[in-house]
Amino acid sequence: MSHAFDDQMILPGLGDSLGLNLREPPRSTHEHGVFFSAPSIDLDGYDRIVLCMSGGKDSIASLLHLLDEGVDPAAIELWHHDVDGREGSTLMDWPFMADYNRKLAQSFDLPLYFSWLEGGFEGEMCKENAHGRPHKVETPEGLITLERDTRRSKPGTRLKFPQVSASLQTRWCSSALKIDVGRRALNNQSRFDGKRVLFVTGERREESSNRAKYNQMEPHACDRRAGLKARHVDAWRPVLHWSEEQVWDALERYGVTAPVPYRLGWGRSSCMKCIFNDPTIWATLRHHFPGSLDAIAAYEQRFGTTIHRKKIPIKDLSRQAEPMAIQDAEALDQAMRTEYTLPVRSEPGAWGLPKGAYSRSGCGPS
Numbered sequence: 003m004s005h006a007f008d009d010q011m012i013l014p015g016l017g018d019s020l021g022l023n024l025r026e027p028p029r030s031t032h033e034h035g036v037f038f039s040a041p042s043i044d045l046d047g048y049d050r051i052v053l054c055m056s057g058g059k060d061s062i063a064s065l066l067h068l069l070d071e072g073v074d075p076a077a078i079e080l081w082h083h084d085v086d087g088r089e090g091s092t093l094m095d096w097p098f099m100a101d102y103n104r105k106l107a108q109s110f111d112l113p114l115y116f117s118w119l120e121g122g123f124e125g126e127m128c129k130e131n132a133h134g135r136p137h138k139v140e141t142p143e144g145l146i147t148l149e150r151d152t153r154r155s156k157p158g159t160r161l162k163f164p165q166v167s168a169s170l171q172t173r174w175c176s177s178a179l180k181i182d183v184g185r186r187a188l189n190n191q192s193r194f195d196g197k198r199v200l201f202v203t204g205e206r207r208e209e210s211s212n213r214a215k216y217n218q219m220e221p222h223a224c225d226r227r228a229g230l231k232a233r234h235v236d237a238w239r240p241v242l243h244w245s246e247e248q249v250w251d252a253l254e255r256y257g258v259t260a261p262v263p264y265r266l267g268w269g270r271s272s273c274m275k276c277i278f279n280d281p282t283i284w285a286t287l288r289h290h291f292p293g294s295l296d297a298i299a300a301y302e303q304r305f306g307t308t309i310h311r312k313k314i315p316i317k318d319l320s321r322q323a324e325p326m327a328i329q330d331a332e333a334l335d336q337a338m339r340t341e342y343t344l345p346v347r348s349e350p351g352a353w354g355l356p357k358g359a360y361s362r363s364g365c366g367p368s
């Protein structure tokens with residue numbers, strides 16, 4: 003399906019059903035660098051291309067598209083935001099995710115820089131009358147710690163899970179653990195000053211009605227092209243218009259083995275215990291990884307609020323569906339290990355579509 007078809011047929015229809023006008027690009031401000039549709043751009047015009055690599059199929063497809071477009075790999079660096087931080091929490095994410103990203107980057111011979119909010123998801127959720135904790139950012143010169151400016155913010159309290167919502171205030175995990183971390187990493191590295199930087203992320207319109215409305219290209223929030231630092235930062239979503247079929251085709255062409263969550267049957271690769279998980283996923287976690295829901299259940303008791311928006315306790319939610327059968331024994335064995343030992347790339351002819359491909363089961367935005 004071409005992006006033109008998306009823009010002319012699918013999106014307007016989607017907009018009608020949502021009461022939105024998507025028949026025209028929302029803003030026709032090309033002179034300001036905002037494009038609703040920008041499937042192809044001049045990639046030679048950038049000094050640095052920063053690609054946010056979650057370890058899921060869409061960010062991998064974004065990387066493969068850059069390579070397909072002939073980008074010099076020397077211009078690309080991968081960034082991965084560790085959702086659980088590096089201070090010992092294991093509450094939310096897949097144990098192998100950090101190492102998987104490391105091995106993925108190695109297989110393409112690309113640098114990978116981790117960054118995270120100190121204490122991760124759990125630390126932020128347990129914030130009680132306290133300021134936000136520092137951000138940690140790996141850079142070519144080493145790890146930097148970015149303290150918070152306590153003069154500009156008041157102490158805050160969370161003591162509850164983020165909730166499923168399009169609003170990033172309510173669904174605070176995406177903003178606190180990923181978006182803010184990425185922004186501070188861009189704002190606090192002088193190597194980007196006076197440079198043209200392309201910031202690449204892997205959202206797709208098909209994923210949600212909210213993402214269907216995203217601009218494909220726009221100045222990034224950290225853009226300071228007219229400022230003292232002369233830092234030009236464009237945000238580009240190269241696979242925004244892609245179908246899921248195009249994504250799997252790209253992974254197959256490059257022999258990138260489907261990441262573990264899809265092999266287990268998940269339709270998306272996000273946090274293992276993502277707030278968007280449906281009862282089938284919670285049931286699958288309870289069944290195949292006994293005890294994996296205990297810490298969340300304990301926080302539900304402590305906070306008096308549930309991870310699920312409808313106030314259904316996690317253990318009850320996990321009993322509302324049958325667990326998925328998992329046939330991929332290798333992926334099942336890998337799932338709870340921190341060291342990633344499976345092949346990242348498949349031998350020619352050995353690539354296979356995973357069980358979770360084209361499945362709606364699982365989870366939502368990351």
Ligand code: SF4
Pocket residue numbers: 085094164175176179272273275276277278366367368
């Ligand atoms: S994957 Fe889910 S739980 Fe994790 S940060 Fe994104 S929305 Fe939050």
